[in-house]
Amino acid sequence: MTASPPSGPALRLGDTTARTLLAETTSAADANAVYERLRTRWGSIAPVDLEPGVPAWLVLGHSAAVGMLRDDRTFIKDPSIWNGHGAGLLGPTSTLHLVLAKTPKPTLADADGPKHARLRPPVDDALEQIDEARAGAISRRLCGMLIDRFEDRGRADLVAEYAAVVPFLVLSELDGLEPTQAQRLQEITRAIFEAGADARALTDELREIVTGHIAYSRERGTRDIAGVLSVHDNFEHDLERAQTLTAITAAATEALMAWIAQTLVLVLSDPRFSHRISGGRLHIDDALDEVLWRSTTNPNLMPRFAVRDTVIDGKLIQRGDPVVVAVHAANHDPLVQSDDPWDTVGNRAYLSFGAGAHRCPAPRLGRVVSRIAVAELLQRLQVTLDGDPDKVEWATSPWMRFPARLPVTFPSPREQAPPRPLFPTTAPPAY
Ligand code: HEM
Structure with missing residues (x-):
C-alpha cells in the first residue's frame, strides 16, 4: 500500500459529493460493474456513504487492502475515534449505531493493540485443540439429522432449515453448549445487532447465559472451546x-451460514458450476473456493478508523475517518484475477478470511463444516431450485452476502433415481 504522511493537497472525504451508497455495491445485480466504475474514477480507494450522509473510504485494491489490514497501528477498530460523533449523522433507525458506537466495544473482534494481543491467543488455543476428525463427525451427524427432518417432504428452504x-x-457442540442455549445466543446476537443502541435487556441475557456456561465448563474441566477459555490465564475476568x-x-455461525448457503446457490443455479462438480473435475473444496472468489460471503469488513492523517493513492485519510475494506472488490482486483475461472482452482489468495491481526482464526475448521454440509446435502438429495435461479432473493446486509431463502424441491427418497455422483469420491479429503 502506498500510505504516507500528508505532504501536499490530497482529496479529503469532506470534499467529495454524490458518493455511492455502500449498499449499492452489494445489492447491484452486477457488483463488479459498480466496483469497476469506482475504480476507474477513484483508483484503489473511493469515497462512499455507509448510509446516506455517513461518509467513509472504501478500499478496492487487493494490495491496498492487505496493507491497510496489516497496518493496525494506523487503522484501528475502536469506533470511539470516529470523527462523525456529535454531528448528528445517525438517525434513530440507522443500523450503524453499534458499528459507529461512541464507547469502545469490549470484545476481541473490536479490540486493538495490546488488548487484542492478549485476547487473541486463547482463541487460537481453543480452536487449535479441536480435533478436525471429530468436528467432521459432529457436522456429518447433525447435517444428517437435519436432512432427515425434511427429506420426506419433497421441498425445503435450505437457508432456514439447513444453512442457518x-x-x-x-x-x-464444540462450545459444549446445549443446542437450545446456542440457538438463543444466535437469536440474541442478531437482535442486538439489529436493535442498535437499545439492546440492554438482550445484552444482560446474553451475559448471563455465557458467564454461567463458562463457570460450568471450568467446574467440569471440559476440553471444549468454553473449557479452554474458562481456565486461560490471558483473561482478566470471566466476563x-x-x-x-x-x-x-x-x-x-454467521460466516458459515453464508458460505454454505452461497455454495448451494451456485451449485443449484449455475449449470456450468454444477456440471463441473458432477463431471468430477472439481472437488467440493474447489467449489467452496470459487464461491469466495466469485461472490464472497463477506463483501465488506467492519470499518477501521485512522488514528492519524495518512495519504493513500492521492486521498487524505483524516484522523477518525472510517475505512472499509471491500473484500469482494479486492478479490476481483484485475491485478489478482484473470478471466479464466480455472485460475482460481487451488488459489486461496482471496481476502475472504481477512488479513493482519484480526484475520480469521478458523479457516480450516470453517472449511470442514462447510464442505460436509454441502456434500451431505448433495449426496442425500437430488435438489432443484424451486423458482427462477436469477430471482434468488438476497439478504440486504452490506456486510454479509447470503440468500434470504433457498426454496428447493427434490424427489422423496423412494422416488429418487439411482444416485449420480455429484462430486468425486475416489480421493476423500482428510477431514
Ligand atoms: C468455525 C468457523 C469460524 C470461526 C470459529 C470463526 C471465528 C472468527 C473470529 C473469532 C474472528 C475474530 C478474530 C479477531 O478479531 O482477532 C474471525 C474473524 C474473521 N472471520 Fe471467521 N470464523 C469462522 C468461519 C469463518 C468463515 C467461514 C469466514 C468466511 C468465509 C470467516 C471470515 C472471517 C473474517 C473475514 C474475519 C476478519 C474480520 C475483520 O478483520 O474485520 N470466518 N473469525
Missing part, C-alpha cells in the same frame, strides 16, 4: 471469557 441451523448446532466465547460463536 447447521453452524449453530455444530458450534454448540472477558464470556465475551470471547460469544465472539467466536457469533463470528462462526
Whole structure:
C-alpha cells in the first residue's frame, strides 16, 4: 500500500459529493460493474456513504487492502475515534449505531493493540485443540439429522432449515453448549445487532447465559472451546471469557451460514458450476473456493478508523475517518484475477478470511463444516431450485452476502433415481 504522511493537497472525504451508497455495491445485480466504475474514477480507494450522509473510504485494491489490514497501528477498530460523533449523522433507525458506537466495544473482534494481543491467543488455543476428525463427525451427524427432518417432504428452504441451523448446532457442540442455549445466543446476537443502541435487556441475557456456561465448563474441566477459555490465564475476568466465547460463536455461525448457503446457490443455479462438480473435475473444496472468489460471503469488513492523517493513492485519510475494506472488490482486483475461472482452482489468495491481526482464526475448521454440509446435502438429495435461479432473493446486509431463502424441491427418497455422483469420491479429503 502506498500510505504516507500528508505532504501536499490530497482529496479529503469532506470534499467529495454524490458518493455511492455502500449498499449499492452489494445489492447491484452486477457488483463488479459498480466496483469497476469506482475504480476507474477513484483508483484503489473511493469515497462512499455507509448510509446516506455517513461518509467513509472504501478500499478496492487487493494490495491496498492487505496493507491497510496489516497496518493496525494506523487503522484501528475502536469506533470511539470516529470523527462523525456529535454531528448528528445517525438517525434513530440507522443500523450503524453499534458499528459507529461512541464507547469502545469490549470484545476481541473490536479490540486493538495490546488488548487484542492478549485476547487473541486463547482463541487460537481453543480452536487449535479441536480435533478436525471429530468436528467432521459432529457436522456429518447433525447435517444428517437435519436432512432427515425434511427429506420426506419433497421441498425445503435450505437457508432456514439447513444453512442457518447447521453452524449453530455444530458450534454448540464444540462450545459444549446445549443446542437450545446456542440457538438463543444466535437469536440474541442478531437482535442486538439489529436493535442498535437499545439492546440492554438482550445484552444482560446474553451475559448471563455465557458467564454461567463458562463457570460450568471450568467446574467440569471440559476440553471444549468454553473449557479452554474458562481456565486461560490471558483473561482478566470471566466476563472477558464470556465475551470471547460469544465472539467466536457469533463470528462462526454467521460466516458459515453464508458460505454454505452461497455454495448451494451456485451449485443449484449455475449449470456450468454444477456440471463441473458432477463431471468430477472439481472437488467440493474447489467449489467452496470459487464461491469466495466469485461472490464472497463477506463483501465488506467492519470499518477501521485512522488514528492519524495518512495519504493513500492521492486521498487524505483524516484522523477518525472510517475505512472499509471491500473484500469482494479486492478479490476481483484485475491485478489478482484473470478471466479464466480455472485460475482460481487451488488459489486461496482471496481476502475472504481477512488479513493482519484480526484475520480469521478458523479457516480450516470453517472449511470442514462447510464442505460436509454441502456434500451431505448433495449426496442425500437430488435438489432443484424451486423458482427462477436469477430471482434468488438476497439478504440486504452490506456486510454479509447470503440468500434470504433457498426454496428447493427434490424427489422423496423412494422416488429418487439411482444416485449420480455429484462430486468425486475416489480421493476423500482428510477431514
Ligand atoms: C468455525 C468457523 C469460524 C470461526 C470459529 C470463526 C471465528 C472468527 C473470529 C473469532 C474472528 C475474530 C478474530 C479477531 O478479531 O482477532 C474471525 C474473524 C474473521 N472471520 Fe471467521 N470464523 C469462522 C468461519 C469463518 C468463515 C467461514 C469466514 C468466511 C468465509 C470467516 C471470515 C472471517 C473474517 C473475514 C474475519 C476478519 C474480520 C475483520 O478483520 O474485520 N470466518 N473469525
